[in-house]
Amino acid sequence: MSRPKATRVSMADVAKLAGVSSQTVSRVANGHPSVVGSTRQQVLAAMKELHYRPNSAARALKSGQFRTIGVILFTLSSTGNSRTLEAIATHAALQGYAITLIPVAVPTQDSVLGAFTRLGELAVDGVIVIMEVHLLDAATVTLPPNVQVVVVDSDAGDRYAVVDTDQADGARQAVEHLLELGHRTVWHVTGPEESFAGERRTQAWRDTLTAAGREIPPPLRGDWSAESGYRAGLALADEPGCTAVFAANDQMALGVLRAMHERGRAVPADVSVVGFDDIPDATSFIPPLTTVHQDFAEVGRRCVEGILRQIDSGETGPGTALVPTRLQVRSSTAPPPPGR
Amino acid sequence: MSRPKATRVSMADVAKLAGVSSQTVSRVANGHPSVVGSTRQQVLAAMKELHYRPNSAARALKSGQFRTIGVILFTLSSTGNSRTLEAIATHAALQGYAITLIPVAVPTQDSVLGAFTRLGELAVDGVIVIMEVHLLDAATVTLPPNVQVVVVDSDAGDRYAVVDTDQADGARQAVEHLLELGHRTVWHVTGPEESFAGERRTQAWRDTLTAAGREIPPPLRGDWSAESGYRAGLALADEPGCTAVFAANDQMALGVLRAMHERGRAVPADVSVVGFDDIPDATSFIPPLTTVHQDFAEVGRRCVEGILRQIDSGETGPGTALVPTRLQVRSSTAPPPPGR
DNA sequence: CTGCGTAATGTTTACGTAAACATCAGCTCG
DNA sequence: CGAGCTGATGTTTACGTAAACATTACGCAG
Structure with missing residues (x-):
């Protein structure tokens, strides 16, 4: 590992240029109300000049929140999984959350367990599991206590929040x-x-x-x-x-x-x-x-809604939400041949 | 936002239980050689008892590295994209890297630019772009200087590292x-x-x-x-x-x-x-x-290899890598009907 | 006109980790 | 047999941010 160290711009740098304290910069960055207009303008100008971007690691360290949702899945090769994932990613982005993908190569209990273990080290506030879920049974214990879970395609409605197609x-x-x-x-x-x-x-x-x-x-x-x-x-x-x-x-x-x-x-x-x-x-x-x-889009949307509700409230919400289906009639069905 | 504050276990907690300094815990966690066996055992036992998990935010803040790769893509609905993404996720996981998904809902220059701007705030060391790439032209300027880029499906080989099917x-x-x-x-x-x-x-x-x-x-x-x-x-x-x-x-x-x-x-x-x-x-x-x-698996693998090489070396490596294709003959081709 | 409240801003501190530096004990070698 | 070295461990510090607390300055009520 070399140290490119592209000397990231920090709040202190912005503060120095704008002639204010770094705390004022923080207030401007977070839209805090008690900053007078002229000061705010100065800070914003300095931010722009230095191309300041907040450091999410420091922010996460301070706040304990990552604004990130982990998605554990076995494969993307099924249409359903990839479409659901796409909907999840889109809706999460709308809420200012990022998606971290946690692929589980082989659907054995060991690897699922491994994924859940790594999870504790991952920067996620909640997890959506898209997977045949009886593999989860043994994994319950390993779940970090402050990570919320929503499950797709499962009968684990008694333990986790479940979203599924009807x-x-x-x-x-x-x-x-x-x-x-x-x-x-x-x-x-x-x-x-x-x-x-x-x-x-x-x-x-x-x-x-x-x-x-x-x-x-x-x-x-x-x-x-x-x-x-x-x-x-x-x-x-x-x-x-x-x-x-x-x-x-x-x-x-x-x-x-x-x-x-x-x-x-x-x-x-x-x-x-x-x-x-x-x-x-x-x-x-x-x-x-x-x-x-x-x-699938609706499934993804509800997953994100559910996990964010859990993150905000700090409570797990078991129960199953069913997304309705609809029969699409095309040309592969007709009455049986006469005499049958 | 409530504060569930599940009081995460920190190195200090482990250190106290094991009767050592937190630095020793850090050394054990990172496999540093100069820790004597008995101490190591004690620390490991304490870690296990407390269910210690390293805090990736703090680690990232300290090291400046996130061990995460961002993937910007327009849609997952094409087989190619989702299969490539899957391969990327799998190979990244093997290298201890996580994948953050950055969906761009509409492939306009504005939204791509937006994605690249948000990128600066995202916790990623490098970015893989899976997208028609002429949308990138204007986005070059916004790219944070310490983020590496690999592009799929593009002719931008003069500016970025490009991986593509032949x-x-x-x-x-x-x-x-x-x-x-x-x-x-x-x-x-x-x-x-x-x-x-x-x-x-x-x-x-x-x-x-x-x-x-x-x-x-x-x-x-x-x-x-x-x-x-x-x-x-x-x-x-x-x-x-x-x-x-x-x-x-x-x-x-x-x-x-x-x-x-x-x-x-x-x-x-x-x-x-x-x-x-x-x-x-x-x-x-x-x-x-x-x-x-x-x-697609090979494309994904080379993307990850390329981006990791760039992250390690700190250098962008323009140039195009082509993954070979192979004709799979089945039953939809035959000689033309006689007389043609 | 004086003192107090309030709005704006500054200062201190802590988050969890790990590098850098400091200390200490034991051992080797002259 | 002691000076110096080495290996194991402890102490200090910094990473960038934001909460908590501190300090101004100004306006208004008594």
Whole structure:
């Protein structure tokens, strides 16, 4: 480590140039009222001349606040995570907060624990966790006491504040849409086992079919990837009774579409397909995909609001906030072929 | 703002419990060699008992270094940006650096300037800019002198260190692949005008055709979205001479595929399509897409390496580093139909 | 016209860390 | 056997900011 030491301009420098005390400079910088106009002008001029910028480290040391929110996440490769992160960053910036990213390479308990441990040394006032959350269980103890937490995609509503898309209602809308079109039942390609979001979508699919008194076909396990949707789709294409498929996300729906296409089963004439997420590309699938729209921006906004409320009040606020979903009907769904 | 004041544990507290001076605690914390084993053990035990965590604000104030890298970006909605960001975050974490996100909501010069201004107050040692960079021109002056910069996707190699995918070579590979298959010429759906990456891909497409002595069809302007690719695709489907399309990214290629499908032009039998990026979904397009693979992880890694080198040396290092691309051949390309 | 309140500004101090310097004990070497 | 050195630890100080307290000066009420 060399010492470039670009001799940062401090309040003392500004004070000297303006002929006032450094405390007056501080008052001007923080908009304190009891500074007379002429003095304020002088200080502002000096600041400008020296290109003064406050030192956030010193400020944080003094105030104990960093005006920074940490975001722990496992991956950015899913549309949902990156869109949520973007919304978080945007809203945090509006409130004058910065975002520090804490990637967890492998979603093991050890690495999550490691992330939480490092957290104590990180300059953050609060943390938003975007992750399958049963990995958090053991991490609770390590949480620094003065750091607030908001969790996305979790069932930890009893311990932390949780913000999530209303997965169950979205899945219900998807399944009911297909039943209303006249399908006897709806087949399902699930997300990975360890995903709470996926679990909840699957549960709601099952519940909706049960409530309607329909038969429940065996679900096919996917892992969110288009590839896994394709494999499931190949299996479904060979099921003669399958006329409607609910894929737990749009990527897997894309895979199902390809499988149906390759096996010569027309969508939506022979088989209807519904996805979940409403990624931008979904409008250009073949055919354009009917899917459940998630409002990631709203999720991000509520996360920031929640964490800031906690930081300001100093109180953790367990409880779950659900962001509603909306079914976006496009061209991949239709009534079943006659005779079914 | 209330004062929760969870009375953080400081070195002094640890020192008192361990019966040593705070300086000795500091030495243990930083792995300084001249602390005898028994003392070290005592201090470590005290740290553990009190759950001591170093205060990064104080450390930063003392050292002038934050061990943090700022990343300025316009949007996370493009695959490239979010994948690059992820790689940056991962590699920075490996080096003990945190990432601070600085989103710029609207890509105007004003807001970029604003981001750079706020930067001076932010606790960062260096900045990575992921953005169309002609917006940076006016921002140069505002850059705090002790903050290093690395830029992605830019032609600013004369002023900043630039890391980028070898756009030109990737586009060349795509076009040559199509020519080698026997196509007379290659049509092109471009990215948005203001994108350097897009510009470079278009230029290389033109150059490659020129070098091969082929006719250069008028390029169709897109905006990276699948929707825009679809519109371009509809136009291309009506061009009887069009047997090969190079789309400047995979999303637009998806749109082209849909347009061809709707107009009854088979891919690849009637028309070949090549994309750019190799997003994960590309394997599940109908048909699986031949595309230029970008190594975003490598781009991110080199960004971090570059910025850390600059931080350590205290010197800016202009110059451009190019990350190679690779053509990933799948099923969307084939020789042109006979008679063309 | 004198004393007191108040508004404007200055001075002191503390935040937690770590570099620089100071001290002390034990050991080597002449 | 003692001077000097070395290694372990303690003490002082500074980083830049802002709260708390101190000091002016001025105006107004008694």
